[in-house]
Amino acid sequence: MVDLNGYCPSIFLQESLFPTTGGFIEGRYCEDVSAGNETISCCLPCPLANWRYADNIAQRVQVASWISVAILPLCVFILVSYAVLAPKWTNRHYLSICFTLGICCMEIAFIVPLGSKPNQCYNDITPNDMYSDLSCAFSGSLLLFGGWLVVIWSFIRTIAFHVQVCWEVVLGPKFMWGAFVCGFGIPAIGLAIMLKLTGVSYRFGDICHINIDNGLKDYWIPIMSFAATSLVLQVSTMAYCMHIYLRSLFDKSASTTDNSSGLPSYTSSVRTVSARQAWRRLQRVIQLQWRGVALVLIILGNVIFFAVVFIKLDRDVNPTAANIKKAAPWLLCLAAGGSKEKCKSYASGMGPNEATLLAMVYLLSLVGFWNFILFARPLMFAGWLDFFRRGFARRHEFISVDASDRYANKEGFEMLTTTAKTPEPYPTYNMRSPSPAQMAGRSRSPMASPSPTFDRNVHFGQEAQYVPPSTSFSGPRAPGSSHTSRDWDPSSTFAQGRVSR
Template structure:
């Protein structure tokens, strides 16, 4: 807490405005003009006088919660980037939302790491022009808030199009989402820095200043949050409507199948078919629905609380009579803030509400890990770090693999027989089983060996089939129609056995010609 200047004409704890330069964020001073030549200001920072000393402890705890949330977000992003998709089920809507929440957490982590000075002098708060950490924390907080609101809006819109309008969101929607989800936040943070700026107004994190803040940040954020809530509840209303319609649907045609009879009948589905489809979509997307509701509630809660706090402070600056009881209490008690805290609570948001806002913003990473993370991510990382190129037990043993380990030589691809438990290091020569020479197994059972498959001996004693020597002959069956050609010979039958007339003009039994015109003569 700043001390009073010896030459100040103001009562304790207030300080005379004229004794300080115009450095820092001058509009952030809380001053009151007593006469034409005397203006007294409350020492900086304002929160040290309006809240008890435990406020700083609560602020530090909320920042540490944001650190833990940052770790969770980094874990999710690394899992989506490194692990295969069957382990993570990654999606660009989830990835971009996590990046937005990570940026918001940076707004609380950076001040915790750097511990910047909140004030330029005894009465003037620091701003983005005087402190780089203030600019960094304000930038990440604003762009993170914008990105979080935009990506939950796009997630709700995607779900609404799939459920209510039976549209398949594809590549066009992805590019549209990327343009909206990052284009608007970048534009919003530029407008906020140019038209308003950021400064230390609420703890160690820099927030947007009062000037033009409603037009460039708070109202647009609340508009997109309201659109998200409307779209989400419209989707819920449609699901309830489909469910009630399915209860009244007693048609027998929908009992046997849950899907339309043909591809283009999705718009003519019966109520029960529509209910089954909606139920499947919700079963797959319930995590996304939950995270949309959680984050939009956090953003709306934070926006409303900060706007109310900002307007209260601005009202006290514009109308000194509203803060007169608190100012008189501080002056009469010589700067002791404890008796004056009840009067200060009438002008500020209570500490419990502020703590709830800060903790809810910092815990979003935990919600992302619970709802978007999967246990398969943990097992995927375990498999990634525990896998080794060499194993003591091998399911498939190759002769060439053995030789590569021992002699680094190149051999033909062969597989050791499972019947012999010997390897290349043993004295017994292993049997060779090849996919094109099954005669080895037959010869072992006592059947004759087909000598068309000649095995050649190598210098090391192995017997290897000659793949490029003699080739097995293929005999086409007589009645085979596997190729487009007629059968090679005609099969006839004996007419005397079937008591049927022969179909050929030749007598197969006597091998003489028979006149077809004279067959019926007696």
């Protein structure tokens, strides 16, 4: 068996004894050590998180994966409800649908390692990356793409809420198609650039995360820019709502008491609408979108917390001269043969503590839970109950009389164009109204029993002649009729008489 320690202290491994290809070479945590007249590179064994945190850190991070297993069906339930049920039950909207799709990508990223059971390390000092491990490629790509989707659609939802509340703009098809292009185009472009320039690898746990090199430029800065803009728009919109509400408290205009519908009356235009009427209109918008606003705030809070923790981790773990100097007491303690628990106090300044790291992962996996709580309306469950009831109930459809075999008795209809020799393929029926004389001879009592025999002369007589009244003006009149010969005095009305020339 080859001694991989070489000239390094017992706990460290000599880098020159390992291949220079395969895995994520930049992910090694190594330090140059002088050994006589020679300088060698000594590395901590992989994975690095096991030396910085407790031994069961991987199992504790795996709890987030099981949380996602429980939450993913809830997100799928919402998507299926949007697809199957009518809008009156779900109040579905493309903003909510696309937002839920992004959350599903993140939840699947946590579930992938449970099935693949990946190995975090390519060898004793090198972690795996997306090129050496397929599970890493899938989990890292889905996690980052889902994060992009959630942030971008939060940004679009914030813009939609802002323009409707502050600018009273009605969103139309142009905004919808623009939202689709930006909502899926920007994450796709961002993911492609990120995987090409930076990539993903195992940092802690069985889920791959973005690497340190260029990660700040192609992921954290863009995604934090959208999140910060969304937060500013959301805060400004809520400030405008508070402004309108405070104005409505001190509004004493008469129009607010005269018009209870919340719309401007005929005496005041839309531009001069009172503050209390504006608040009523604003209340209707907030009642429709408060769920989306609450979820956006939750997402933005999680994204900011996630970014701050991960940026601090990248900054402290990056093997720069300053970080090596700061980690020197911890490394010297390990080199002297100290145990991990004994040297743990020297590593307190290297990245976030274990509680913060686990809180970040758990909150990230719980995003789908808040999505279900806010968007799974009680009407949605009533809609499914109605759906299954209608599915098992027998449905009868209205059809015409001559197209159904159930109404084969057509003796109440008169066939006009039928002959014994050449019957028409499509016979024509005509039902005529009985004449007044025939109606007079029939019993008017609703309890009278019908005639046992069918009398065509009683039921279908000659068409009644309509005699218009003498004072009727509903039809044209021939010249010289009695209606046109009547005298009309213009002075008896407000009309002007014709002046003869």
